Amino acid sequence: MIILEFKARGKKAQYQSIDKAIRTTKFVRNSCLRLWMDNKRLSKYDLNKYCKTLAKNFSFANELNSTARQAAAERAWSSIARFFENCKKKVPGKKGFPKFQKHCRSVEYKQSGWKLSPDKKSITFSDKKGIGKLKLKGTWDLWRFDKNLIKRVRIVKRADGYYVQFCISVDVKEQLEPADATVGLDVGLKEFYTDSRGNTEPNPRFYRKGEKRLKFYQRRVSRRKKGSSNCKKAINRLGRQHLKISRQREEHAKRLARCVIRSNDLVAYEDLRVKNMVKNHCLAKSINDAGWYQFRKWLEHFGTKFGRVTVAVNPAYTSQNCSECGEIVKKSLSTRTHVCKCGCRLDRDQNAAINILKRALGTVGHTGTWIDRRSRYANVDPNASGDLTSTVLGSGQVQQVESLSEESPRL
Template structure:
């Protein structure tokens, strides 16, 4: 499965409609989870039947695409299954009991409720939430894939705007020539990693470098009145800086992995598991 992400170019009514769709998906998830808590032993079919009852009872739920509501039920189902699997495996500590969501930042559509334009530069959401046609921009070649291969479409809200993700069912494997070289990597704290050839990659410490600016933005948030527009703006600035640091870390790790994949046939990474104080490979 290949996930391609594009930046969404939105107008203010579309932003409000997307926020309403996200709140509706969160409402369905929390209601289904409460139904499971109150009726122990409830199976998969009963959860989907209760979802149908919610659509009949609430108009704002009915306005959201039915497959988007089903995706929220699937999230609850996965959380329940993960909890019982952890109990069976007797994992030490907390088992991950399903919890209600207070903040959610995405709504997921399956293969209905949306339609791509012929040039693949915009997507039209056809449910009754009023999102409408959304222009997308990015560097992925979405036009190369048939629309039938797109199994999921997800709208994600981040600090710097909204993004549209496409989950495409394709084989994402790059064929590389065998080099005959293998290498081992030891991930650490002082150094980012040390390989078996003796080379040590220095730790970039993106968080420590941006910590001074984070403190500044955090003080700005704490000085604003709770519930005010200025506090929301200050929270957004803080979130943008956290997002920048997160992206720096991710891109740095991807760059290093690409360099090893091209030159080495295989590599093994070891790290210290804090829970059991064992080496994980």
């Protein structure tokens, strides 16, 4: 499954129609959630049936395509299902009880309500919202795919305009020659990551570099009268700057992950809970700016695509244990060199990366060079210290990886 994204070009009236469709999507989603809160025993199919009732009672809901209303109901059910799953797994802390959506930025159609032009350079939406024909601007080769492979079409509103996304059901796997190499990665704030061979990748710090500009646009927003047209323009300019930084961070993580996966047969990294780590207010900004989660999700995506093995291991004591003798050498965050009484002297991050790789190899029960395909390791000891993320089909991480597919044409 891949997602192709194009910039949508239209008139001002068409953009206003898209906004109406997005607001209707939010209304349907929140209405279905309200129905579930009043009747907790309802199922996914009951919410889909309720969409028909909403269309009868509200004319603006009837103007939206029926499959788009069903997609909105499915959004409500996905939040409900996630809540039940977290309760079943006994996730610590808040379980994520479904909330009403305040801001919605997309409307999704299934296999009806839209039609591609013969040259696939424009798309026409045929529901009663009045969106009409939108030109598609982009470099993706949409013409290579048959129309029947397109399962979903989504219109997304961002600070710099509107985009049309196509969800295409195709196999994105590629076969690579064995690289005869394994690597462990330790992510950090000083360096983006340090591998088990001692190589480092500098941390670009996109947010820190763009923070001065962000403050400038934020001051502009503060000076404008709330609700005025100038205030809306200032908010949009601030949003575009945030969007630029977000795209820089995502593209950087994507390119690094692809290079690492193509160069190694096994990639080991820490199973970090970034959501919990950012609760430390002293480091929250730096951790978010580093983009560790984006890097991990692209590692898993490319691991699935190229048939490589990615292993997330328990991060406990990877920095404290000696990679040579295994003794615990306690050190603070300011101590950047690992020195052990056994004579081992390494950079702190490289020592952690070596421990991560050893723990990953111990998890899968292999101690030599990794050249076999991941299918050989489907049966893993459940008491092992690591966690196979891209190797065991049916795990939660695989579903997360499959939702990722937006790749640059140059990747």
